[in-house]
Amino acid sequence: MDVHPDVERTAESIATMETRGAAAIADAAAAALATQAREGEAADPAEFRAGMRAAARRLRETRPTAVSLPNALRYVLRGMQGEDVTTLRDSVVDCAETFRYDLDRAQDRLGRIGAGRLRDGDVVMTHCHSTDALACVEAAVEQGKHVEAYVKETRPRQQGHITAKELREMGVPVTLVVDNAAHRYLDECDHVLVGADSIAADGSVINKIGTAGLAVSARDRGVPIVVAAGTIKIHPDTLTGAAVEIEHRDEAEVIDDETRAELGDVDVLNPAFDVTPPRHIDAIVTERGQFPPESIVTLMRELFGDAVEAPWQEPGDGVP
Numbered sequence: 445m446d447v448h449p450d451v452e453r454t455a456e457s458i459a460t461m462e463t464r465g466a467a468a469i470a471d472a473a474a475a476a477l478a479t480q481a482r483e484g485e486a487a488d489p490a491e492f493r494a495g496m497r498a499a500a501r502r503l504r505e506t507r508p509t510a511v512s513l514p515n516a517l518r519y520v521l522r523g524m525q526g527e528d529v530t531t532l533r534d535s536v537v538d539c540a541e542t543f544r545y546d547l548d549r550a551q552d553r554l555g556r557i558g559a560g561r562l563r564d565g566d567v568v569m570t571h572c573h574s575t576d577a578l579a580c581v582e583a584a585v586e587q588g589k590h591v592e593a594y595v596k597e598t599r600p601r602q603q604g605h606i607t608a609k610e611l612r613e614m615g616v617p618v619t620l621v622v623d624n625a626a627h628r629y630l631d632e633c634d635h636v637l638v639g640a641d642s643i644a645a646d647g648s649v650i651n652k653i654g655t656a657g658l659a660v661s662a663r664d665r666g667v668p669i670v671v672a673a674g675t676i677k678i679h680p681d682t683l684t685g686a687a688v689e690i691e692h693r694d695e696a697e698v699i700d701d702e703t704r705a706e707l708g709d710v711d712v713l714n715p716a717f718d719v720t721p722p723r724h725i726d727a728i729v730t731e732r733g734q735f736p737p738e739s740i741v742t743l744m745r746e747l748f749g750d751a752v753e754a755p756w757q758e759p760g761d762g763v764p
């Protein structure tokens with residue numbers, strides 16, 4: 445079944461990482477579902493529902509690791525109610541708008557909670573680019589605290605540059621360092637502050653490749669590791685033992701054609717994310733408060749229950 449061109453465009457922009465970062469991906473997916481509902485050409489309720497499921501599947505298949513994407517799709521499709529096309533359409537559009545509004549508010553709230561951990565004069569080290577992590581720094585700055593940052597470059601796509609720019613816009617002094625220099629500068633830092641793409645039931649945090657190594661180094665240097673992540677990053681499937689799929693991206697992000705020709709028969713691996721175990725994390729800051737990683741499972745049960753649905757599936761199709 446064809447999906448609305450806007451859904452196709454959004455899916456492309458997520459897959460190519462023009463839209464990236466777990467929160468932005470969730471927001472874009474909800475907006476695309478709203479467009480599918482508003483502008484799709486369904487003749488009857490069954491066709492409307494099938495179109496929504498097809499749109500959600502197209503968005504779902506773009507990137508596998510950030511659970512904010514399926515959580516957004518689940519939220520919007522669960523709100524699809526009605527016996528005629530107009531009612532169905534209105535319910536999806538309303539639900540998508542509520543989701544996007546709540547996502548924004550949740551980030552503001554978790555930012556204020558995370559800011560409570562930052563004292564005047566503190567130095568943070570960041571990895572990748574996380575809007576949740578930056579919300580904590582922004583709130584601290586708004587409270588009048590002076591915060592400085594070491595920003596890891598984050599090879600291969602250098603999302604650290606985005607972080608550096610946004611921190612500078614907040615007036616935060618920034619020192620950009622190559623990833624391998626993190627250990628050297630941790631003694632000058634008071635916190636490691638990162639985001640998350642998914643949080644598993646045991647409190648493990650799945651985030652940009654390099655987070656796990658940074659956390660090991662930070663433990664070694666006695667620097668607390670704070671993960672800023674809205675509850676949309678909680679991965680309900682992990683409650684029943686499912687593993688979080690780690691995305692592997694193209695080797696072209698790591699080496700160019702010329703280098704490839706020079707290297708010859710060499711394998712290149714480009715995993716986009718890694719898993720930091722709960723013992724290396726001090727706190728997970730959400731819009732519902734901050735939690736030790738081990739207690740995330742309680743929040744997970746409260747928010748998602750035990751049954752995880754895949755409402756984008758066609759009836760009778762067993763594959764989520």
Ligand SMILES: O=C(COP(=O)(O)O)[C@H](O)[C@H](O)COP(=O)(O)O
Nearest residue numbers: 464465466467574575576639640652
């Ligand atoms: O790992 C990344 C982004 O990876 P990529 O660049 O591969 O998408 C971010 O730390 C999380 O998605 C959290 O971001 P946010 O806090 O903005 O949701």
